[in-house]
Amino acid sequence: MTKAQTIRGRASGKITLAEVAAKAGVASMTASRAINQPDLVSASLRQRVEQAVAELGYVPNRAARALASAQSNVIVVLVPSLSNAVFTEVLAGIQDALDADDYQILIGNTRYSDAEEEKLLGIYLQSNPDGILLSGMSHSPRVEQILQASQVPIVSMMDLAEKGSAFTVGFSQSQAGYTMTRYLLDKGHCRIGFMGAQLDERTLKRAEGYRKAMREAGMYDSKLEVMVGDPSTIALGAELLGRMLSVVPDCDAIFCCNDDLAHGAIYQCQRRGIAVPEQIAICGFNDLPASAWMKPSVTTISTPRYRVGFEAAALLRSIIRKETVAQPQIDLGFTLMARESA
Amino acid sequence: MTKAQTIRGRASGKITLAEVAAKAGVASMTASRAINQPDLVSASLRQRVEQAVAELGYVPNRAARALASAQSNVIVVLVPSLSNAVFTEVLAGIQDALDADDYQILIGNTRYSDAEEEKLLGIYLQSNPDGILLSGMSHSPRVEQILQASQVPIVSMMDLAEKGSAFTVGFSQSQAGYTMTRYLLDKGHCRIGFMGAQLDERTLKRAEGYRKAMREAGMYDSKLEVMVGDPSTIALGAELLGRMLSVVPDCDAIFCCNDDLAHGAIYQCQRRGIAVPEQIAICGFNDLPASAWMKPSVTTISTPRYRVGFEAAALLRSIIRKETVAQPQIDLGFTLMARESA
């Protein structure tokens, strides 16, 4: 019962499988089997090993396992933001989908930066991941090349591939932008502004949909677009409302590229005594919780972000397991929520 | 120039250090040094290795390195939620603090569950992390025991240790609860309700502070406490406002345990035609962005969550590097933001 604390050269000092095996009176590889494939081992042996594991407080060394098996059981997820509720819900979906599996999920925050995406990928690829979940379709050439060279299965989230065999789970951002703009046009608005921030690919796609609808209606006017690269915040929405109204005072509706901006714009209207939607209609995108509760409640596009994460993770798992997948592209759609603000 | 695609037994098929070394005409360990400790190697040799790395597209195998060096360069972060803006900002602080280092950050979402925390810890400990960043001070006995056995350095975030040598970075949750309640008392409110959800340890500590202040003022009444275990949402805040008013119709102020609840309560008041703060004062906790912009703007406690993450990560790094740390407990304080709603 004396703890043999012999310093064994470069050993980590942690309990190893070999020690568990010794205690259970079996070979290491048998102990390994008892732990990882208990069905292939006799009951009594399994029990002896389990007891040794418990008594010794054995914790498997994941690095050793990964090295020996050439399998990391790691899945990398890259999102552009962790402060954006949209992506935290995507993550929740991913975690739920993979909950029963033994995957270790590596979450990387690219902060909407190509350089950061490249850096994170370089680091995470060192872990030899089984699969990668990416946000968006468009990446820097360097990232595309790294990805290509890595041979790791990839599923892209949040939009739809226009064509090809790439795996994607999401919905059409440009369609959604078009739908919202058509809604405003149908309500009789003529001078519909578009307010965009961050200018990531999703915002740009929504703007495309907006332009298409405006052009079709013969209402397009580039002055109606207020676009800035800053991160989307309530404060920015408030500021951009002012900018929009000073550029196009006759603006009678604003399509904000997301709810944060829309909330800020509405609060600003309240401060300035501008009636929403009577004097100006304002709508957003994503349907964050506050949109249903605010006064006025906010017309917006409800997006299936939790399901995007869930389905993308499920698809990736199928690919990793080399199961046949029904379709490489999964369109989860979106829903226009018509409320008080527009 | 022909690719030797010989199947080499159990090899992973990836480029190895040995291949880089061969191409550069050096020994593997010299190639290793050229990559990891370039200063210890001659310029020409370094250049040859760098070129071989580039030409071959070599990606180091992290598992092999971890196994050989008994060092993972992994830091585990456990937060109770990823949908709560408070913790995503803590994460942002952590990432920024560790940005220059080569740490791989493993983010675990315990979902406010002890069982989940235990499970995640079990999995993450297999990666032999250099350090762990934990949310809160209170954990299940099993978790405490696992942590103890692991010998891994730990820093706890979001609150302050009452005593002892545990490393903590945060602010006093109970103090903050006390301060907010005192503020309402000083404003002349007598029937101050406390609205709590989730009932995690931070909410409970804030409630303690509330009770202390109420008792000191001789105003305590258990009927004024509405506490539910559900997750905090705007919708729940709206619902709990109704519950509060039906139990204590003479309630003249409500201290919500967080801003989500406060926002919901205020929206509900607007729907019911109850004037805030004239008929009832409402305040929150955390100072989320919307609180400054809503109408009425929301009185709340501003919490240094980004800095909590940043300082906790910096402290952990110091501990890992065995640097002497000035103090094990870092109090980052909080600020009462007096606004329109209370």
Place this chain on the structure above:
DNA sequence: CTGAAAGCGCTTACAG
């Protein structure tokens, strides 16, 4: 159902 041997891809002492 169980095991002896080899090997995964690195890094660590230790030499020279």
Place this chain on the structure above:
DNA sequence: CTGAAAGCGCTTACAG
């Protein structure tokens, strides 16, 4: 400044 050898803690074929 550079290198031959051993070893980190597992798992994979392959036997029996």
